[in-house]
Amino acid sequence: RSRPLPRLHKRASSNQSDAMAPPGSSSRPLLALALGALGAGLAAAEGGPKPQHHVIDLRDDDACLGGAGFSVSKAFAQAGETFNYNVEYKGTGSCEGSTGSGPSSCCFGWGTDMSVTLDFTHGAGGDLSALKQVHETKFQIFLGEWKDMGDATWTCPLCGGSCTTPAVEIAGNVVSPSATVQRPPCPEGSTVSEKISVLLPEAMPFPMRFRTLDTIRWQSAAGADLAVGEYAMEFRK
Numbered sequence: 001r002s003r004p005l006p007r008l009h010k011r012a013s014s015n016q017s018d019a020m021a022p023p024g025s026s027s028r029p030l031l032a033l034a035l036g037a038l039g040a041g042l043a044a045a046e047g048g049p050k051p052q053h054h055v056i057d058l059r060d061d062d063a064c065l066g067g068a069g070f071s072v073s074k075a076f077a078q079a080g081e082t083f084n085y086n087v088e089y090k091g092t093g094s095c096e097g098s099t100g101s102g103p104s105s106c107c108f109g110w111g112t113d114m115s116v117t118l119d120f121t122h123g124a125g126g127d128l129s130a131l132k133q134v135h136e137t138k139f140q141i142f143l144g145e146w147k148d149m150g151d152a153t154w155t156c157p158l159c160g161g162s163c164t165t166p167a168v169e170i171a172g173n174v175v176s177p178s179a180t181v182q183r184p185p186c187p188e189g190s191t192v193s194e195k196i197s198v199l200l201p202e203a204m205p206f207p208m209r210f211r212t213l214d215t216i217r218w219q220s221a222a223g224a225d226l227a228v229g230e231y232a233m234e235f236r237k
Contacts, residue, residue, distance in 0.1 A: 064107035074230035075101035080123030083227035089114035131158035142209035
């Protein structure tokens with residue numbers, strides 16, 4: 001297992017991309033970026049617009065109260081397309097509920113090594129490299145209510161090639177520079193699989209709750225949604 005970086009570390013295997021990692025690693029959730037945004041964005045947190053993203057409330061058990069919570073509010077695929085995800089972990093954790101594509105919520109204690117594998121199957125087959133994956137991420141901090149801190153959006157090829165993640169600026173500070181990301185190789189079949197791995201720190205690095213709200217869209221070359229996954233990742237002291 002690769003050695004953790006300070007605080008939060010998202011890593012991908014050698015042949016799979018980290019679909020939700022911060023700019024600089026790949027395309028999920030943006031955990032290290034959220035930490036940087038938290039430190040830079042407190043001054044800008046007040047008065048932000050209310051989030052439009054629907055979020056499932058996390059249950060108040062020991063893991064969710066003292067660790068990270070993962071909730072999925074949408075897992076949708078058009079007819080002929082298939083989108084599934086699988087959650088694995090080593091350490092303290094549990095998952096429950098179902099969206100039909102995977103569990104609807106999971107909780108992980110600090111120090112847990114967790115991963116999510118995303119599988120998208122394109123029913124029409126053909127050139128998968130012509131398809132796109134669009135990422136939309138919002139960063140929020142809890143100050144009596146959730147306050148927006150910033151957001152980021154970028155588009156990558158579904159497989160093969162590379163894409164550029166945007167620089168993210170919070171309260172006038174660049175918390176993550178733009179970076180080039182390598183996408184997973186295109187398979188011989190019609191299923192593209194990518195694994196997102198997160199090694200949580202041993203303790204909450206900040207004395208307050210924060211979260212990322214993420215949407216991943218698998219799209220046709222023309223920009224039509226083929227599948228959509230919408231989820232939140234929350235961190236609690």
